[in-house]
Amino acid sequence: MNADTTGSRARRLLTRATAGVPEERYPVTHVADLPARGARFADWPDWVPELVRDAVKACGVDKPWNHQVEAASLARAGHNVVVATGTASGKSLAYQVPVLSTLATDGKATALYLSPTKALAGDQLRVVSDMDVPDIRPARYDGDTPQSERAWVRDHSRWVFTNPDMLHRGVLPAHPRWARFFRGLSYVVVDECHSYRGVFGSHVALLLRRLRRISRHYGADPVFVLASATTAEPAEFATRLIGADCVAVTDDASPHGARTVALWEPPLLEELTGENDAPVRRSAGAEAARILAELVVEGARTLAFVRSRRGAELTALGAKRILAEVAPELADKVAAYRAGYLPEERRELESALLDGRLLGVATTNALELGVDISGLDAVILAGYPGTLASFWQQSGRAGRAGDDALVVFVARDDPLDTYLAHHPAALLERPVEAAVLDPTNPYVLAPHLACAAAEKALVSGELDDFGGDAARTVLDGLVADSVLRRRPSGWYWTAGTPPHSDVDIRGSGFEQVAVVEAETARLLGTVDGASACGTVHPGAVYLHRGESYVVDELDLDQGIAFVHREDPEWTTSARDVVDIEVLDTVERRVYDGVTVNLGHVAVTSRVVGYLRRMPSGEVLDHVPLDLPEQVLHTRAVWYTIDAQLLCGTRREPGRAGLEPARVPGALHAAEHAAIGLLPLFATCDRWDIGGVSTAVHADTGEATVFVHDGHPGGAGFADRGYAAFVPWLTATREAVISCECPAGCPSCVQSPKCGNGNEPLDKAGAVAVLDIVLAAIGATTGHDHADDQAAEDSTGSAR
Numbered sequence: 001m002n003a004d005t006t007g008s009r010a011r012r013l014l015t016r017a018t019a020g021v022p023e024e025r026y027p028v029t030h031v032a033d034l035p036a037r038g039a040r041f042a043d044w045p046d047w048v049p050e051l052v053r054d055a056v057k058a059c060g061v062d063k064p065w066n067h068q069v070e071a072a073s074l075a076r077a078g079h080n081v082v083v084a085t086g087t088a089s090g091k092s093l094a095y096q097v098p099v100l101s102t103l104a105t106d107g108k109a110t111a112l113y114l115s116p117t118k119a120l121a122g123d124q125l126r127v128v129s130d131m132d133v134p135d136i137r138p139a140r141y142d143g144d145t146p147q148s149e150r151a152w153v154r155d156h157s158r159w160v161f162t163n164p165d166m167l168h169r170g171v172l173p174a175h176p177r178w179a180r181f182f183r184g185l186s187y188v189v190v191d192e193c194h195s196y197r198g199v200f201g202s203h204v205a206l207l208l209r210r211l212r213r214i215s216r217h218y219g220a221d222p223v224f225v226l227a228s229a230t231t232a233e234p235a236e237f238a239t240r241l242i243g244a245d246c247v248a249v250t251d252d253a254s255p256h257g258a259r260t261v262a263l264w265e266p267p268l269l270e271e272l273t274g275e276n277d278a279p280v281r282r283s284a285g286a287e288a289a290r291i292l293a294e295l296v297v298e299g300a301r302t303l304a305f306v307r308s309r310r311g312a313e314l315t316a317l318g319a320k321r322i323l324a325e326v327a328p329e330l331a332d333k334v335a336a337y338r339a340g341y342l343p344e345e346r347r348e349l350e351s352a353l354l355d356g357r358l359l360g361v362a363t364t365n366a367l368e369l370g371v372d373i374s375g376l377d378a379v380i381l382a383g384y385p386g387t388l389a390s391f392w393q394q395s396g397r398a399g400r401a402g403d404d405a406l407v408v409f410v411a412r413d414d415p416l417d418t419y420l421a422h423h424p425a426a427l428l429e430r431p432v433e434a435a436v437l438d439p440t441n442p443y444v445l446a447p448h449l450a451c452a453a454a455e456k457a458l459v460s461g462e463l464d465d466f467g468g469d470a471a472r473t474v475l476d477g478l479v480a481d482s483v484l485r486r487r488p489s490g491w492y493w494t495a496g497t498p499p500h501s502d503v504d505i506r507g508s509g510f511e512q513v514a515v516v517e518a519e520t521a522r523l524l525g526t527v528d529g530a531s532a533c534g535t536v537h538p539g540a541v542y543l544h545r546g547e548s549y550v551v552d553e554l555d556l557d558q559g560i561a562f563v564h565r566e567d568p569e570w571t572t573s574a575r576d577v578v579d580i581e582v583l584d585t586v587e588r589r590v591y592d593g594v595t596v597n598l599g600h601v602a603v604t605s606r607v608v609g610y611l612r613r614m615p616s617g618e619v620l621d622h623v624p625l626d627l628p629e630q631v632l633h634t635r636a637v638w639y640t641i642d643a644q645l646l647c648g649t650r651r652e653p654g655r656a657g658l659e660p661a662r663v664p665g666a667l668h669a670a671e672h673a674a675i676g677l678l679p680l681f682a683t684c685d686r687w688d689i690g691g692v693s694t695a696v697h698a699d700t701g702e703a704t705v706f707v708h709d710g711h712p713g714g715a716g717f718a719d720r721g722y723a724a725f726v727p728w729l730t731a732t733r734e735a736v737i738s739c740e741c742p743a744g745c746p747s748c749v750q751s752p753k754c755g756n757g758n759e760p761l762d763k764a765g766a767v768a769v770l771d772i773v774l775a776a777i778g779a780t781t782g783h784d785h786a787d788d789q790a791a792e793d794s795t796g797s798a799r
């Protein structure tokens with residue numbers, strides 16, 4: 001297959017990017033054309049005051065799009081609403097109009113805007129301030145607001161822009177000082193709400209319940225307006241997030257140019273090998289640099305999304321180097337988007353890309369949120385950004401009216417990217433995955449119930465909002481630990497400093513390890529106690545706001561990691577050995593010879609060393625470490641296979657079983673690939689989950705593969721794996737067989753964080769294991785997954 005040389009501009013750009021590549025190394029696995037979409041307009045309803053219409057017009061919007069009017073009207077009528085539409089579809093206006101209309105007509109009404117980042121809140125504040133509707137006094141209230149201005153904001157602002165961290169630490173604990181604001185609270189805007197997933201999402205869900213509770217205390221019942229990238233089941237997700245019914249608006253009426261999407265798999269390198277001599281592919285970042293340079297030569301305005309900040313810089317540098325040779329006058333037209341994310345820097349970048357001073361920019365996903373760039377000629381995604389929502393958000397930056405645009409997805413050397421490069425439908429035709437969060441996780445619930453009680457004594461009638469029985473059990477524990485006191489009238493905070501500052505809503509619980517620059521004693525950030533041995537062990541390269549540090553010492557007793565500034569060429573990845581114990585089984589499905597289970601487990605792990613790896617994938621060395629064991633209580637999904645079924649004595653003639661000696665490597669490889677593919681179903685990163693496999697597990701008595709959540713109490717990932725078990729394992733099998741390597745590589749069954757140095761691994765054995773499990777389930781449910789797969793194989797991959 002080769003790109004079209006005659007068709008659209010996007011096709012011509014693709015031809016340019018692949019020019020000179022020999023047929024046998026042709027990297028493009030699939031090309032799809034997505035059609036253009038026209039705008040659908042509506043009229044503003046009568047309730048929108050003239051001065052708000054004028055303000056909107058002054059911002060350059062003549063007529064609203066349908067979905068904006070639909071969402072605004074629902075909110076105005078008192079319904080909680082989530083707008084889940086595409087990139088740059090004008091979601092801001094959908095909440096600005098009802099909020100401004102209410103604030104303009106009711107002088108006592110107030111509104112709260114929440115965004116996951118300070119930078120985005122700053123941008124939105126600027127837009128609302130520019131609209132200049134009188135007497136609103138929009139203002140920011142976050143960590144950067146000077147103390148001298150805070151009282152003014154509390155007393156006078158009618159639209160406060162903040163973030164969940166400040167709401168948690170600064171606003172709710174001091175609610176009496178915000179009495180005026182809470183009494184009038186009419187709207188709460190939750191922007192980019194799809195980013196509240198996993199443990200962070202669970203924290204924010206409980207924080208919003210605390211916000212609703214305090215609002216009720218002041219007699220207010222605000223309407224929630226949420227803005228989200230397109231996600232599956234947005235109404236269900238938003239309802240879970242805010243703890244109250246929410247309707248969804250999803251019919252996107254904004255216009256969009258046509259796009260051509262190319263899936264690209266870098267070739268295997270002949271000159272380099274990785275761990276255990278496995279083949280490695282050219283890195284996605286290096287490939288993106290080449291593509292970026294080619295597109296810039298063609299004059300295409302291109303944004304390249306790269307997973308790490310260092311990667312973004314290397315990609316920009318790589319493109320500049322190529323341009324310096326082939327078109328030196330263009331080398332200055334490429335830049336990396338620098339850290340800091342100041343609004344001025346983003347605006348400068350937006351205008352430089354728009355007016356052509358810059359043609360190519362390599363960036364991390366920092367540019368994904370809250371940047372008003374659209375209508376680019378091309379977008380390159382170096383590596384799957386983790387979720388389909390992000391994939392569409394990033395690729396949506398390309399495409400303008402009248403001309404089509406190119407999107408190139410460059411697969412990284414891992415199982416999920418490999419799978420997607422060979423299964424275009426999984427990327428282009430699948431509904432976006434549902435965002436996962438679990439507000440009943442006791443490890444998250446406990447600190448929030450303590451905070452809630454400290455804000456105002458909790459009474460029985462309020463517990464349903466916090467999970468009912470789950471909350472009661474957690475409260476009993478807090479009383480037993482003397483954190484709270486039970487009185488007939490409710491649960492009370494036992495005096496002393498309020499608990500808020502000990503609760504990190506971006507972490508997993510109370511215990512945090514501080515990362516401190518030894519020379520200056522500056523606190524750079526915190527990492528979860530649970531993951532500290534894996535992320536800030538001695539020798540680890542630690543990235544903070546794009547700057548690189550190396551860890552000198554990890555003092556777990558004091559909860560401090562000391563680091564110094566250094567920017568080595570390599571990255572580090574910790575290796576741990578893990579043991580797992582089943583504490584209880586919550587759900588189980590039993591098939592003939594196979595069981596699939598969901599439950600609680602204790603994972604005991606010890607980091608035993610780390611690998612130093614070059615950006616090319618080359619492994620420099622393995623450095624041993626001596627760190628203590630850690631125990632994580634969390635949730636897991638696991639399957640067991642009867643030994644006779646696994647080793648063939650019970651299987652039908654002609655379908656060979658596994659040699660017993662191959663079982664450990666086969667299970668291990670199946671486990672790694674499954675961890676790599678779960679993010680396709682559960683909006684998590686492979687680093688959020690872990691796994692263990694064993695030929696005979698002490699608790700199950702059988703060959704068992706576990707995949708567990710990486711956070712105390714779990715974040716819902718294992719639950720998603722259990723719910724989507726068959727599609728998940730089917731995709732896992734596919735990822736393994738689509739990889740052309742002979743015996744296992746990072747694209748299929750090797751894991752970047754395997755404690756056993758990726759040994760033993762049996763790629764063909766993994767396929768056999770997955771076949772056995774899927775066949776056993778199919779035999780019971782009467783559905784032959786192998787047949788489905790065969791049908792897909794014959795139509796699916798372009799290779």
Ligand SMILES: Nc1ncnc2c1ncn2[C@@H]1O[C@H](COP(=O)(O)OP(=O)(O)OP(=O)(O)O)[C@@H](O)[C@H]1O
Nearest residue numbers: 061063064065086087088089090091092093370371
């Ligand atoms: N009805 C409209 N007609 C024309 N332009 C509009 C309309 N509504 C919004 N816009 C413009 O579209 C651009 C994108 O709007 P906005 O940033 O609100 O989109 P978004 O959906 O929030 O984007 P993101 O996906 O980045 O979150 C802005 O420049 C805005 O002025």
